[in-house]
Amino acid sequence: MAEPELLLDSNIRLWVILPIVFITFLVGVIRHYVSILLQSDKKLTLEQVSDSQVLIRSRILRENGKYIPKQSFLMRKFFFNNQDEGFFKKTKRKVVPPSPMTDPSMLTDMIKGNVTNVLPMLLIGGWINWTFSGFVTTKVPFPLTLRFKPMLQQGIELLTLDASWVSSASWYFLNVFGLRSMYSLILGQDNGADQSRIMQEQMSGAAMAMPADTNKAFKAEWEALELTDHQWALEGLEEELMSKDLDLDSMFSSELPTGIF
Amino acid sequence: MASVSDMYDVTWEEMRDKLRKWREENYRNSEQIVEVGEELIQEHASKLGDDIWIIYEQVMIAALDCSRDDLATTCLHELKKQFQGSHRVKRLAGMRLEALERYDEALKMYNDILQDDSTNTAARKRKIAILKAQGKNTEAIRELNEYLEQFVGDQEAWHELAVLYINEHDYAKAAFSLEELMMTNPHNHLYCEQYAEVKYTQGGMENLELSRKYFAQALKLNNRNMRALFGLYMSASHIAASPKVSAKVKKDNVKYAAWAASQINRAYQLAGHGTKETKCSLKAVEEMLESMQIMPS
Numbered sequence: 001m002a003e004p005e006l007l008l009d010s011n012i013r014l015w016v017i018l019p020i021v022f023i024t025f026l027v028g029v030i031r032h033y034v035s036i037l038l039q040s041d042k043k044l045t046l047e048q049v050s051d052s053q054v055l056i057r058s059r060i061l062r063e064n065g066k067y068i069p070k071q072s073f074l075m076r077k078f079f080f081n082n083q084d085e086g087f088f089k090k091t092k093r094k095v096v097p098p099s100p101m102t103d104p105s106m107l108t109d110m111i112k113g114n115v116t117n118v119l120p121m122l123l124i125g126g127w128i129n130w131t132f133s134g135f136v137t138t139k140v141p142f143p144l145t146l147r148f149k150p151m152l153q154q155g156i157e158l159l160t161l162d163a164s165w166v167s168s169a170s171w172y173f174l175n176v177f178g179l180r181s182m183y184s185l186i187l188g189q190d191n192g193a194d195q196s197r198i199m200q201e202q203m204s205g206a207a208m209a210m211p212a213d214t215n216k217a218f219k220a221e222w223e224a225l226e227l228t229d230h231q232w233a234l235e236g237l238e239e240e241l242m243s244k245d246l247d248l249d250s251m252f253s254s255e256l257p258t259g260i261f
Numbered sequence: 262m263a264s265v266s267d268m269y270d271v272t273w274e275e276m277r278d279k280l281r282k283w284r285e286e287n288y289r290n291s292e293q294i295v296e297v298g299e300e301l302i303q304e305h306a307s308k309l310g311d312d313i314w315i316i317y318e319q320v321m322i323a324a325l326d327c328s329r330d331d332l333a334t335t336c337l338h339e340l341k342k343q344f345q346g347s348h349r350v351k352r353l354a355g356m357r358l359e360a361l362e363r364y365d366e367a368l369k370m371y372n373d374i375l376q377d378d379s380t381n382t383a384a385r386k387r388k389i390a391i392l393k394a395q396g397k398n399t400e401a402i403r404e405l406n407e408y409l410e411q412f413v414g415d416q417e418a419w420h421e422l423a424v425l426y427i428n429e430h431d432y433a434k435a436a437f438s439l440e441e442l443m444m445t446n447p448h449n450h451l452y453c454e455q456y457a458e459v460k461y462t463q464g465g466m467e468n469l470e471l472s473r474k475y476f477a478q479a480l481k482l483n484n485r486n487m488r489a490l491f492g493l494y495m496s497a498s499h500i501a502a503s504p505k506v507s508a509k510v511k512k513d514n515v516k517y518a519a520w521a522a523s524q525i526n527r528a529y530q531l532a533g534h535g536t537k538e539t540k541c542s543l544k545a546v547e548e549m550l551e552s553m554q555i556m557p558s
Contacts, residue, residue, distance in 0.1 A: 246480070251532075
């Protein structure tokens with residue numbers, strides 16, 4: 001079937017495409033500043049800070065243990081991993097999964113997240129759909145199947161129209177995701193207008209410093225430390241050092257720094 | 262009195278950058294900081310913008326070091342006006358009280374901060390510093406140990422603990438603290454060298470071997486560490502001179518000591534390059550090395 005090329009009114013470009021781009025961008029910027037205003041401080045408990053540091057220390061022991069004498073390494077490994085007395089064996093943290101119902105701060109965070117992100121998107125998407133309805137806005141460069149038609153061609157009831165021609169609502173959604181790099185350019189990384197990143201965070205479901213993880217993290221560290229062996233990095237060091245003269249170049253410069261500048 | 266900018270012919274931007282360099286690299290040249298910083302805040306305050314607050318903090322601490330209470334009070338006053346209710350500023354106020362030796366009031370301020378925010382490390386460390394200033398070394402060590410149980414990753418604290426233990430001659434525990442530092446900073450030759458010195462002081466064949474190894478490590482990390490070179494010479498000759506070692510170990514250590522001595526000679530030769538005193542200083546070095554030879558007792 002021959003593809004009829006549709007010629008769109010150039011007014012569409014002027015009065016539909018550009019305004020939608022501007023609207024999306026400005027709404028994004030506003031969202032960023034609103035999220036900054038509504039930000040609440042995350043308060044960490046002493047225990048969480050302490051635990052995270054202990055985990056770091058254990059990891060460092062595994063990675064850099066080869067720089068300290070064997071005796072010291074074994075002493076620390078014993079401290080962490082011993083069957084009865086070891087730190088990872090002995091400490092059990094109280095595990096409270098942070099469900100939104102029991103933890104009020106999580107609840108407010110969730111509500112704030114929804115208000116700043118999902119709500120505006122729905123509202124503006126709906127408004128655009130209502131305002132700019134009844135005509136085709138643009139054509140996506142790749143062919144789509146017919147199943148996309150009801151989704152992308154809201155309000156246009158033409159059976160024969162190619163699914164590649166989309167309405168303004170889909171142009172709006174395209175913009176929401178496409179302007180992400182513009183936001184990082186203008187607002188700097190980690191900005192509040194980055195919707196897709198926020199949606200990703202919600203999907204993975206992991207917030208910072210999840211308490212339920214601590215026990216699991218301890219167990220994982222215990223296993224990893226059990227497997228670590230001590231390979232002393234200083235074995236045979238003297239021979240290596242004395243194989244050649246020391247590099248004493250430029251050790252003594254004739255100019256001494258005087259004063260502050 | 263000539264201003265800094267006149268004496269060295271520098272602009273205020275250069276002064277500000279110099280202060281930033283000192284701040285980032287943790288210099289403690291308080292007199293210079295006071296000189297440069299005082300002029301910066303008196304003459305060029307308006308041009309600095311938001312940088313001025315961190316400069317106030319830096320200059321205030323330097324002023325406390327130089328007993329300039331007037332300058333410190335000015336800085337503190339400005340910071341209090343700008344950041345009301347801030348813990349960071351409260352800690353600075355506590356430090357000023359410490360400098361005036363009003364330790365009880367300072368202690369009260371830090372306890373207030375800790376009541377508000379129990380994870381505030383700065384306040385805890387200041388309390389330990391008060392104990393140290395009052396000369397209560399054992400209590401300071403005890404408090405520092407408790408602090409480190411909670412905050413295992415604080416390297417500044419581990420180093421402070423090592424120094425306190427060395428002062429109390431508890432070398433085994435000092436070695437433990439330095440090991441922590443060596444693990445977290447494997448490329449820092451100064452920690453290796455300090456550890457080797459502690460091991461050498463502890464004495465005993467095993468510790469001497471370890472100290473020789475770690476002096477060598479310090480040298481490997483930084484070929485120009487003269488102190489480590491001398492340490493290598495001393496520990497190797499000490500082992501070689503001990504009557505209890507096997508012939509092979511003795512031979513090895515004599516070789517190490519001879520190598521270290523030749524490197525020391527080379528270094529002094531390079532140092533005196535082109536000057537008339539070279540011959541005299543080289544002879545002095547040789548005599549010194551000979552006198553440092555440890556004879557079996």
